[in-house]
Amino acid sequence: MTQQQLADKVGIKFQQIQKYETGMNRISASRLWDISDALGVPISFFFEGLDARSHVVEEIDGDILADKEALMLVRSYYAIPEAQRRRLFDLAKVLSDAA
Template identity: 35%
Template structure:
């Protein structure tokens, strides 16, 4: 898959593919033909140089009678590595001693950033009424 950098997981899956291909007495040429590609491309999958598509892995799984899960069992995990992406930054831990103050600050910031002035005034008035009812 063009543009995607491979990592140790691709190498691991590729090794499992090669292992199962040999166990099933299949040649690289035979498997590659069923994928509609060259044996050289299959070799890149087996070495982890290129990432195999889910479709090709499914075809291979059916050819060998090995469940898809097999190829990922015991694979290295990268959960603890921070991956840059489109998500917001990591959330800060919630401080137990000031939970409600933190919540109020976060809510005030979000309200201030995302709601129109008239609605912000209504929310502030409701908060003041709430404070008066509680004796604050």
């Protein structure tokens, strides 16, 4: 697939694909999701080979909803329409599995 074809499927200009490819621009999680969909690969494809042991994972202690940021996140999550909320949930699950 060419950069132009990928850009067309994702709905952006091919120059943006070039910037992602060269590392000039960072890629957002939602854009990565769109690209994985356009390429027909699971989003985990982009995280293959990462060593999960190299990342520090902290245990969550206590009541998670006592944290103001966590509560705001939950409220924002449920404000998203159901179909998009499901995609966001799937993305978060894949990213947390890769971490």
